[in-house]
Amino acid sequence: MPRAVDPKKLTDIASVGVAFKRKAINVSLNLDNAVYEVKNAKGDVLKALPVAKGYDAAYIINRSASARDIEIASTHYKALQTALNKRALTAETAFTDTQDQMMKAVSAWSAAEPGSSRSATALEVGRLQYMMAKQERHLRNTQYKYRGVLGVVPAPRRLYEPLSFDDRALPFSVYKLVQGQTQLVDRIIPVKSMETA
Secondary structure, eight states: OOOOOOGGGOOSHHHHHHHHHTTOTTEEEETTTTEEEEEOTTSOEEEEEEOOOEEEHHHHHHHOOOHHHHHHHHHHHHHHHHHHHHHHHHHHHHHHHHHHHHHHHHHHHHHSOTTHHHHHHHHHHHHHHHHHHHHHHHHHHHHSOEEEEEEESSOBGGGTOGGGOOOSBOSSOEEEEEEESOOHHHHEEEHHHHHHO
16 A cells, blocks of 8 residues: 655755656645645655756766866766876786786796796796786776677678678678676766756
């Protein structure tokens, strides 16, 4: 049976979502001004929660004509990039250290005489290559946190032979790697910060 929700419990959009799932009868969305309203039994509005609005920083940088908006979006995007670079720096340092060790091990292997010492240096080179592969995977996943495979369906033949201008679909599946450093939720700039800046 539907029930009314206590207005004090509604503090943000997440709590409004919970109220909607529980089919609270006193919570509604006012479509005229995009505000969630909590009403009493008489229909009077007790509490209003506005929907937060924002812009994608990448969209602003690419499309806006306002220099002030571009500056705000660029500052936000630069802060995201700086945080990403700090996270990737430790992984990159570990990878380059292992790479230096491997170059020394390869030099030692080249200079070693055939026999047990050459076998031992070859095993060391293999161990370091394995470590480098693991560290490089970690580094790439740190640099590009959001990775995935996207199917291109249908893929036109001009994808492989651009001068053919052939739009017929290829007879086999085509996939491409999509890698991104941020998602939309990371790049959002609230409308209030755009208005007050």
